Amino acid sequence: MNQLMGQFGHPDSDAVPALECRNVGRTFMIKKGMFAEKQPLKAVQEVSLQVNRGEVLAIVGESGCGKTTLAKMLLGLLEPTTGEILLDGVPINSVSIKDIARKVQPVFQDPYSSLNPRKTIEQIISLPLKVHEIGSKESRRARVEEYMRLVGLPKRLVHSYPNQLSGGQRQRVAIARALIMEPKIVVCDEPTSALDVSVQAHILNLLQDLRKELNLTYAFISHDLAVVEHLADWVAVMYLGRLIEFGKAIDIFNNPKHPYTRALLDSVLTPDASLGLPEITLGRGLPNPLSPPSGCYFHPRCPDAKEQCSAEQPALIENEDRLIECHLYK
Amino acid sequence: MSSDTVLEVENLSVDIAVPAGTLHAVSNLSLQVEQGETLCIVGESGCGKSITSLAIMNLLPRKAKLTADKLALEDRDLLSMSESEFAKLRGDRIGMIFQDPMTSLNPVFRIGDQLEEVYIQHGKGGRKEARERAEFLLEKVGIVAPTERLSQYPHQLSGGLRQRMMIAMTLMCDPALIIADEPTTALDVTMQAQTLNLLRSLQKEFNAGLILITHDLGVVARMADRVMVMYAGRAVEIGSAEEVFDMPTHPYTQGLIDCIPVPGRTEPGSKLGSIRGIVPALVGDLDGCMFRNRCDHVSDPCLSGDIGLTEISAGRAYRCHLSPEESKNKLSVEGAACP
Amino acid sequence: MPDTIHPNGLEDQVDEFEIAVPSPPELMRRRAKSHRGFIIGGSVVLFFLAVAVFAPVLAPYGPYDQELTKRLIPPVWDAAKGTWDHPFGTDALGRDYLTRLMYGAQISLMIGFFAAAVSAIVGSTIGMIGGYFGGRVDNFIMYLINVKLALPGLLVALSLVSVFGGSILALILILSFLFWDRYAVVTRSVTQQIRVNDYITAAQALGTSRTRIIIGEVLPNVMNQIIVIASLEMAVAIIVEAALSFLGLGVQPPTPSWGLLLSEGRSYMFFMPYLINFPGLAIFFLVISINMMGDGIRDITAPEGRN
Numbered sequence: 001m002n003q004l005m006g007q008f009g010h011p012d013s014d015a016v017p018a019l020e021c022r023n024v025g026r027t028f029m030i031k032k033g034m035f036a037e038k039q040p041l042k043a044v045q046e047v048s049l050q051v052n053r054g055e056v057l058a059i060v061g062e063s064g065c066g067k068t069t070l071a072k073m074l075l076g077l078l079e080p081t082t083g084e085i086l087l088d089g090v091p092i093n094s095v096s097i098k099d100i101a102r103k104v105q106p107v108f109q110d111p112y113s114s115l116n117p118r119k120t121i122e123q124i125i126s127l128p129l130k131v132h133e134i135g136s137k138e139s140r141r142a143r144v145e146e147y148m149r150l151v152g153l154p155k156r157l158v159h160s161y162p163n164q165l166s167g168g169q170r171q172r173v174a175i176a177r178a179l180i181m182e183p184k185i186v187v188c189d190e191p192t193s194a195l196d197v198s199v200q201a202h203i204l205n206l207l208q209d210l211r212k213e214l215n216l217t218y219a220f221i222s223h224d225l226a227v228v229e230h231l232a233d234w235v236a237v238m239y240l241g242r243l244i245e246f247g248k249a250i251d252i253f254n255n256p257k258h259p260y261t262r263a264l265l266d267s268v269l270t271p272d273a274s275l276g277l278p279e280i281t282l283g284r285g286l287p288n289p290l291s292p293p294s295g296c297y298f299h300p301r302c303p304d305a306k307e308q309c310s311a312e313q314p315a316l317i318e319n320e321d322r323l324i325e326c327h328l329y330k
Numbered sequence: 331m332s333s334d335t336v337l338e339v340e341n342l343s344v345d346i347a348v349p350a351g352t353l354h355a356v357s358n359l360s361l362q363v364e365q366g367e368t369l370c371i372v373g374e375s376g377c378g379k380s381i382t383s384l385a386i387m388n389l390l391p392r393k394a395k396l397t398a399d400k401l402a403l404e405d406r407d408l409l410s411m412s413e414s415e416f417a418k419l420r421g422d423r424i425g426m427i428f429q430d431p432m433t434s435l436n437p438v439f440r441i442g443d444q445l446e447e448v449y450i451q452h453g454k455g456g457r458k459e460a461r462e463r464a465e466f467l468l469e470k471v472g473i474v475a476p477t478e479r480l481s482q483y484p485h486q487l488s489g490g491l492r493q494r495m496m497i498a499m500t501l502m503c504d505p506a507l508i509i510a511d512e513p514t515t516a517l518d519v520t521m522q523a524q525t526l527n528l529l530r531s532l533q534k535e536f537n538a539g540l541i542l543i544t545h546d547l548g549v550v551a552r553m554a555d556r557v558m559v560m561y562a563g564r565a566v567e568i569g570s571a572e573e574v575f576d577m578p579t580h581p582y583t584q585g586l587i588d589c590i591p592v593p594g595r596t597e598p599g600s601k602l603g604s605i606r607g608i609v610p611a612l613v614g615d616l617d618g619c620m621f622r623n624r625c626d627h628v629s630d631p632c633l634s635g636d637i638g639l640t641e642i643s644a645g646r647a648y649r650c651h652l653s654p655e656e657s658k659n660k661l662s663v664e665g666a667a668c669p
Numbered sequence: 670m671p672d673t674i675h676p677n678g679l680e681d682q683v684d685e686f687e688i689a690v691p692s693p694p695e696l697m698r699r700r701a702k703s704h705r706g707f708i709i710g711g712s713v714v715l716f717f718l719a720v721a722v723f724a725p726v727l728a729p730y731g732p733y734d735q736e737l738t739k740r741l742i743p744p745v746w747d748a749a750k751g752t753w754d755h756p757f758g759t760d761a762l763g764r765d766y767l768t769r770l771m772y773g774a775q776i777s778l779m780i781g782f783f784a785a786a787v788s789a790i791v792g793s794t795i796g797m798i799g800g801y802f803g804g805r806v807d808n809f810i811m812y813l814i815n816v817k818l819a820l821p822g823l824l825v826a827l828s829l830v831s832v833f834g835g836s837i838l839a840l841i842l843i844l845s846f847l848f849w850d851r852y853a854v855v856t857r858s859v860t861q862q863i864r865v866n867d868y869i870t871a872a873q874a875l876g877t878s879r880t881r882i883i884i885g886e887v888l889p890n891v892m893n894q895i896i897v898i899a900s901l902e903m904a905v906a907i908i909v910e911a912a913l914s915f916l917g918l919g920v921q922p923p924t925p926s927w928g929l930l931l932s933e934g935r936s937y938m939f940f941m942p943y944l945i946n947f948p949g950l951a952i953f954f955l956v957i958s959i960n961m962m963g964d965g966i967r968d969i970t971a972p973e974g975r976n
Contacts, residue, residue, distance in 0.1 A: 098876035269548030610686035
């Protein structure tokens, strides 16, 4: 698998990827009922992907596909039960959480729950510096103001509380807090889905500009494929904890191969009044992750399912320009 | 009012008492819904779109005060109706679908009982007819094995199924008007298209009027017969979906359309259009155009006075000082700069 | 570090339509100013506090100064025997009753405050730890709380007092033992709600230590509830102290505790009712004003938490 990842995709395979997942999996033990035995819930299984410095990796999928669990592992908040995560080629479990924090920082979906309501903007943005004991009080203050300017927050808000800010301003605060440690990687978990349309555009533009200016790498988790198409260089599609398709964004959007990816792309509703609603025949929602279907996890909903699909789990293989996990491709 | 008109609202205003004064949540809003027609109300949070739907359903919070020149459902005057008369109407002539079906389905009762209850309560028939109707509708919303599903509890269903149940429930009494407030926002993308398809085909089949409230321009474009764009408690642009999306007249509508990335239209990685500034707090005396702080085309007349709706053609109107020609020129130039 | 002002960032000038939203501290100040119960209750508590603190300066006599020739002098408004030398009269040993009452305020407030504070520290720590960590830690803490709730608190307190005696320190510790569970229950459930917020995850992703997260991120959000409970528990502690002292199990004579004053005045109740009335009224007013203040604090800090 490593070998496969090494040859795959990147022209200069000598460069160490900023972020790499090798066969990463995470299993939770879930107790259903008081006396029931614990059952394994495989939230993430055998995920292998990588992204280079300055690129945007989008992880897409529906709720329950494991993308949030993966994000927590990237942040060092959860340990993978199998496989390993590498930051600049260094395994994440060989360094302390504080060292991970200097390299990877999160931006969350809900700007209302991501800021402590009892703290001022200055306290919130400077928390990383305080925790890591960086600088004096004065130099921290100066740095907070610098980053507020960078993310487009007016200086007058420095002593405000989160309740005095709009949703967009709060998300800017969250971004400033993530960036003040000068991380290389920012894990954005649906950073705009709780925002209004007009505010979403501001934040997306800001994230774009920051990436160019600071040469950041984003792991961008989203279910909004229009946003993903706009931002991402690489796309990883997940289904029920498994990576089913991974490749360059342009390839995946122009030529989706996995039936699930195709369905996802078909479901994007562009604001085009001349088009009707797409016909999607995926049937019911996600199967229960505690007892996933046999064979390919997607086969009960798949319009192209063959006999083989219910019997045998497909492996993640390299197919032309991407990795794919589907019996339709050899 | 033609006989096909299901709902007619004229000059609806909703004022809410807040500590700082009076919040003008909705101001002078007029709308009409015909049989089998889908009206989409689109706008951002705080624009008054949900308050409008609550006002029509007479479900406003106690602190809110409603005034209107006319509020009629199928030629019945809703303004003079008592709460008990209204209660009979809700679930019967007006059905409502909320964003989170969990809040509208009672978790301690079986789905079947809840569906049948609506039917029996409104005097449509007995338990047996109710059960038949429920099974019929569950098949309509594409649920296999309806008998089994009817004996389940809401928590046993997935989000998509629950929302189908809600659709079936609103159709139990064959309503004249369905109000759906962000019906698919909580659903996954693949379920969204399926649910909307279902809602649309059933609404046409039952010939009900549909008011769809959403912030998602994609949903609006694909679902709407007519669109009403709301901003700051007012309708700022009204028209057919094609007209509004292909040739927006109000700077706010244009701004909204430029804000969203569209696969195949916006260049990946390019800068998205955006609307600067903040949404006004609608407290106190409101004067002039409410969008002036965020608009690129402000001139003196925008600063004060009442800006009325200008009608361009039948069913097409907008609330702006720019003439249709001016807005066409200015907005399209801007649109070219921000593809 | 590039130095660009973001083009689509908000300008530093205030938008025409922007209205000033008050900050949480400002909001509390405003609510406090218009809350009648808080102002009245708080003023009375402040008055008692001032009396207690300045008792050595204000009191006309020492608390233990006896003058057996001037036993049981009635208050000044008794036309026949009242004298301005002893405005509230004297007790059975000829001690100035006003002085005794003033020093009594010291005892009541001290025991009330420290019992509430010690139990707040212990209970909240336990509660926040249980709420934050969850799992086995939480199970153990729930077990502790349940054991405590199953104990007949007052009986345990009575027996503990009889074993350890009635020093003020012992009373404070025993009362704290009586009260910690309510803090634990409330802080635990509030912490459980706070724990799932993204700002906690953000702090975790910084490598912040658990202690620091609990003190720095959780505590500020639980503080309001702790203060509200503390004010109410302080009132209860004052009553329980008075009750224990009245029964002879609390503060020992000749210390001028209000409960003890009541107990000493008991035998003269019918002839010299002021001996009962004064300490009784003092306890009544102090407790009711503390309760009013506590209610006020709750309304001011978390008006949505009413009922």
